[in-house]
Amino acid sequence: MAGAPATNNLEAFWMPFTANRQFKAAPRMMVSAEGMYYRSADGRAVLDGTAGLWCCNAGHARPRIVEALGKQAAELDYAPAFQMGHPKVFELAARLVANMVPGLDHVFFTNSGSESVETGLKMALAYHRARGEGGRFRLIGRERGYHGVNFGGISVGGIVNNRKMFGTLLTGVDHMRSTHDLERNAFSRGEPEHGADFADDLTRILALHDPSTVAAVIVEPVAGSTGVLIPPQGYLKRLREICDQHGILLIFDEVITGFGRLGAPFAVDYFGVEPDIVLTAKGLTNGVVPMGAVFVQKKIYDAFMQGPDYLIEFFHGYTYSGNPVATAAALATLDTYEDEGLLTRAADLAQHWEDALHSLRDLPHVIDIRNLGLIGAIELEPIAGEPTRRAFDAFVRAFESGLLIRTTGDIIALSPPLIIETSEIDQLFETLTAVLKAVD
Numbered sequence: 001m002a003g004a005p006a007t008n009n010l011e012a013f014w015m016p017f018t019a020n021r022q023f024k025a026a027p028r029m030m031v032s033a034e035g036m037y038y039r040s041a042d043g044r045a046v047l048d049g050t051a052g053l054w055c056c057n058a059g060h061a062r063p064r065i066v067e068a069l070g071k072q073a074a075e076l077d078y079a080p081a082f083q084m085g086h087p088k089v090f091e092l093a094a095r096l097v098a099n100m101v102p103g104l105d106h107v108f109f110t111n112s113g114s115e116s117v118e119t120g121l122k123m124a125l126a127y128h129r130a131r132g133e134g135g136r137f138r139l140i141g142r143e144r145g146y147h148g149v150n151f152g153g154i155s156v157g158g159i160v161n162n163r164k165m166f167g168t169l170l171t172g173v174d175h176m177r178s179t180h181d182l183e184r185n186a187f188s189r190g191e192p193e194h195g196a197d198f199a200d201d202l203t204r205i206l207a208l209h210d211p212s213t214v215a216a217v218i219v220e221p222v223a224g225s226t227g228v229l230i231p232p233q234g235y236l237k238r239l240r241e242i243c244d245q246h247g248i249l250l251i252f253d254e255v256i257t258g259f260g261r262l263g264a265p266f267a268v269d270y271f272g273v274e275p276d277i278v279l280t281a282k283g284l285t286n287g288v289v290p291m292g293a294v295f296v297q298k299k300i301y302d303a304f305m306q307g308p309d310y311l312i313e314f315f316h317g318y319t320y321s322g323n324p325v326a327t328a329a330a331l332a333t334l335d336t337y338e339d340e341g342l343l344t345r346a347a348d349l350a351q352h353w354e355d356a357l358h359s360l361r362d363l364p365h366v367i368d369i370r371n372l373g374l375i376g377a378i379e380l381e382p383i384a385g386e387p388t389r390r391a392f393d394a395f396v397r398a399f400e401s402g403l404l405i406r407t408t409g410d411i412i413a414l415s416p417p418l419i420i421e422t423s424e425i426d427q428l429f430e431t432l433t434a435v436l437k438a439v440d
């Protein structure tokens with residue numbers, strides 16, 4: 001084929017959620033990874049402060065997962081997902097349910113967080129309709145919510161840049177206020193004290209639309225992508241109560257919080273609040289192959305199991321729902337989590353993490369620090385007229401200093417693999433301290 005050698009030509013690949021021109025002018029390439037570290041193309045070890053993109057909860061190149069992938073590809077590479085099955089996907093569903101709180105006892109497989117979101121929203125609408133309440137067609141999300149990038153997800157999501165270019169989106173959607181309240185809650189440790197009353201915004205929206213028209217409320221228990229917004233004490237419980245009062249389903253998007261991030265298997269366990277539907281992906285397969293899972297309560301599954309038994313009950317699914325190789329990766333990931341106690345390990349590290357993170361409080365430009373489990377955020381004062389520039393500068397400097405962080409707006413987000421040692425936590429924050437002292 002004509003053209004420049006492939007490795008020298010970065011042009012063809014349109015990169016996702018990336019400043020393409022900046023990247024292609026000064027590429028940041030990872031070429032391998034093991035445990036807590038990536039290796040960059042120029043041969044440097046880079047400490048993974050973000051578990052990839054919040055997904056490699058057990059760290060990198062974990063032997064059981066690597067082995068399972070190769071074995072499964074050789075044994076059964078693919079089985080049709082519709083009207084056919086393979087044993088391991090039933091085993092995986094049963095194991096997932098065993099790790100979840102008792103009520104959420106059926107699982108539907110997808111290939112990403114975005115697909116889990118679409119699946120959950122469609123289930124909510126169809127559930128009400130199957131029960132003769134088709135008038136419940138509205139979906140309520142939240143400002144600054146992130147629910148992936150497909151049309152349902154950006155409609156209920158609340159990030160303007162993810163919405164404004166894409167037309168009219170879903171109709172019948174409204175949004176609660178975000179719970180971010182720097183004035184009252186800056187530098188809170190763990191769940192902020194003020195703001196359970198943000199849940200009353202749901203009551204206001206329900207009064208406007210009439211609660212009998214609302215199918216579901218969807219929230220991230222901890223909003224990740226918009227900069228780690230920790231729910232105020234009592235907020236999620238209050239949302240549950242309001243939904244219960246009005247027969248509205250509550251959906252938790254646990255794509256980030258699922259699989260141990262908070263120090264409990266799921267946010268459901270951590271907060272003791274039980275939604276009707278739980279959306280997951282990312283940590284399900286340790287990020288190695290794409291897969292998502294939607295947990296639903298029995299009442300939802302049962303509502304669909306009607307009519308002649310030869311008819312399809314739910315007109316939804318993906319070619320790769322429960323793909324054998326993804327399934328094998330998920331099973332091996334669960335084995336790894338169980339062997340190493342990773343689904344609760346963050347609870348042991350949380351205090352050390354919190355203290356180390358909050359030690360950055362007096363550095364230049366820091367206007368807030370937030371944490372929960374093994375999640376952390378440092379909010380920087382934006383440079384006047386140049387929003388996001390300061391945090392992006394920190395991101396590039398951190399990478400050059402051997403540390404991978406994430407930034408969103410002018411917020412630095414941290415979410416290391418759950419295998420991190422306390423010495424590595426200290427190393428992470430030492431590097432970040434030097435970076436924050438150096439940024440303008």
Ligand code: PXG
Nearest residue numbers: 053112113114146147148225253255256406
């Ligand atoms: N819901 C939530 C809560 C998410 O965080 C998705 C859905 C979509 O998942 P997929 O697999 O379709 O990307 C996500 C994804 C970041 C970052 O750094 C976060 C996500 C993805 C990429 C980067 O904040 N979250």
